[in-house]
Amino acid sequence: METEQQHVCAAAQGCGERDNLNWLLHRAAQRMGAAMERHAVEAGVGIRGHLVLTALLDGHQQTQLALGNRLGLDKTTMTSTLDRMEQQGLIVRRPDPSDRRVRIPELTEKGRQVQAAVRLELELVERAVLEGLSTEEEAVLRRVLLRLAVPEESGASPGGSCV
Amino acid sequence: METEQQHVCAAAQGCGERDNLNWLLHRAAQRMGAAMERHAVEAGVGIRGHLVLTALLDGHQQTQLALGNRLGLDKTTMTSTLDRMEQQGLIVRRPDPSDRRVRIPELTEKGRQVQAAVRLELELVERAVLEGLSTEEEAVLRRVLLRLAVPEESGASPGGSCV
DNA sequence: TATTGTTATACTCTATAACTATA
DNA sequence: TATAGTTATAGAGTATAACAATA
Numbered sequence: 001m002e003t004e005q006q007h008v009c010a011a012a013q014g015c016g017e018r019d020n021l022n023w024l025l026h027r028a029a030q031r032m033g034a035a036m037e038r039h040a041v042e043a044g045v046g047i048r049g050h051l052v053l054t055a056l057l058d059g060h061q062q063t064q065l066a067l068g069n070r071l072g073l074d075k076t077t078m079t080s081t082l083d084r085m086e087q088q089g090l091i092v093r094r095p096d097p098s099d100r101r102v103r104i105p106e107l108t109e110k111g112r113q114v115q116a117a118v119r120l121e122l123e124l125v126e127r128a129v130l131e132g133l134s135t136e137e138e139a140v141l142r143r144v145l146l147r148l149a150v151p152e153e154s155g156a157s158p159g160g161s162c163v
Numbered sequence: 164m165e166t167e168q169q170h171v172c173a174a175a176q177g178c179g180e181r182d183n184l185n186w187l188l189h190r191a192a193q194r195m196g197a198a199m200e201r202h203a204v205e206a207g208v209g210i211r212g213h214l215v216l217t218a219l220l221d222g223h224q225q226t227q228l229a230l231g232n233r234l235g236l237d238k239t240t241m242t243s244t245l246d247r248m249e250q251q252g253l254i255v256r257r258p259d260p261s262d263r264r265v266r267i268p269e270l271t272e273k274g275r276q277v278q279a280a281v282r283l284e285l286e287l288v289e290r291a292v293l294e295g296l297s298t299e300e301e302a303v304l305r306r307v308l309l310r311l312a313v314p315e316e317s318g319a320s321p322g323g324s325c326v
Numbered sequence: 327t328a329t330t331g332t333t334a335t336a337c338t339c340t341a342t343a344a345c346t347a348t349a
Numbered sequence: 350t351a352t353a354g355t356t357a358t359a360g361a362g363t364a365t366a367a368c369a370a371t372a
Contacts, residue, residue: 016218017234018309021289022195023214027235027312029188036185048362051186055179065330071180072190074363079332101330101371126184129311140303146181148292149190193363211339228353237340242355264348264353 025148032129039121044114049085050122053115056091056107063102064093072149090114188311195292202284207277212248213285216278219254219270226265227256235312253277 017023033047040047055071062070068078082105085091090111093103107115130138180186196210203210218234225233231241245268248254253274256266270278293301 016221017214018313019305020214020217021293021305021308022192022199022210022285023234024305024308024312025188025192025195028308029185029192030235031311031314032185032188047185051180051183054183058179063330071186072193074365075331076333076365077363083332099330099372103331122185130184132310133307137303137307140300141307142182142184142187144296144300144304145184145187145191147295148194149187150181151194226353237342238354239342239356240340246355262349262353264346266354 032125035125035129036122039125040118043118043121045085045088045090045118047122048081049090050115050118052081052085052105053090053107053111054119056105056111057115061104061106063096064105065102067105085111195288198292199285199288202288203281206281206284208248208251208253208281210285211244212253213278213281215244215248215268216253216270216274217282219268219274220278224267224269226259227268228265230268248274 036047040050045053051071052067055067064078064082065075067073068075073081082091082093086093088110089108091105092108094106096102096104133141199210203213208216214234215230218230227241227245228238230236231238236244245254245256249256251273252271254268255271257269259265259267296304
């Protein structure tokens with residue numbers, strides 16, 4: 001019916017959703033999240049749980065609140081997520097002697113193993129999704145997304161790497 | 164306590180969430196969506212509604228199902244979204260004489276006005292978010308995100324533009 | 327009085343299934 | 350029998366507020 005030119009995009013103001021950066025971000029996140037969730041759950045934890053496991057990997061001791069702020073999780077979300085992970089034996093909550101209000105989440109050996117296993121699965125998904133991109137394109141993507149996701153720190157660490 | 168080198172990122176496998184492409188996408192989408200939602204709601208419709216309005220702008224007549232597939236919305240989500248928009252007088256559902264099962268959503272004049280007003284607001288947000296990026300960086304971002312968000316079409320329309 | 331963490335509550339988004347009316 | 354759309358329901362994700370223990 002409209003093979004000729006397929007409409008010239010309504011008043012030169014873009015074609016709709018494809019020019020909508022917010023939509024692009026949400027769709028991309030939705031698709032990638034769904035693909036990863038499938039693989040992660042088979043390996044014993046959701047992507048939310050894996051995110052927390054990975055954040056705990058570096059050995060920094062931090063309160064639940066600090067961990068939530070770092071990952072963009074509400075403290076109530078943090079509680080329920082850690083509840084499930086503690087039941088699964090992936091983490092423990094260690095009380096802090098210097099401040100008896102706080103609890104420091106820490107990886108268990110099982111948590112470390114599950115993190116590593118899931119990480120391999122997720123890397124495969126990520127690699128498949130990024131296939132065909134040049135090294136530079138991927139670098140730009142990561143750098144810009146980091147700016148959008150963690151705005152205040154992008155200027156603080158100009159080197160780009162995490163040291 | 165650890166000013167020296169701030170930990171060398173746990174076994175060279177990345178610093179955690181900042182190397183997690185899925186997390187970057189979700190955080191970026193979450194932050195941008197929140198910023199846009201605030202501005203959009205003041206102008207009379209949510210970002211979800213504005214997305215639908217914009218998709219209807221081009222005048223293509225399409226069923227609710229087709230519209231939902233295009234935007235990545237479930238048909239049940241589509242129904243409730245259109246319900247609200249029809250109550251607000253932003254769209255009408257026109258029955259299709261050739262197939263009396265389907266209903267074709269169409270913009271009203273008010274819908275067109277609200278779309279334009281909200282669009283101006285959202286463009287300001289988008290511009291603020293992208294501030295500081297080079298033209299090329301923004302182009303790469305949009306192109307790559309489009310590939311992740313709408314994979315099958317990225318190869319079908321090599322020109323990049325939407326004609 | 328302020329803060330950490332928990333619980334309760336609610337609202338949105340998403341997905342599934344059941345239902346209708348058409349085809 | 351299959352499809353478009355609606356409705357009902359349930360599950361996550363997210364946010365707010367109230368609360369207990371502690372600072």
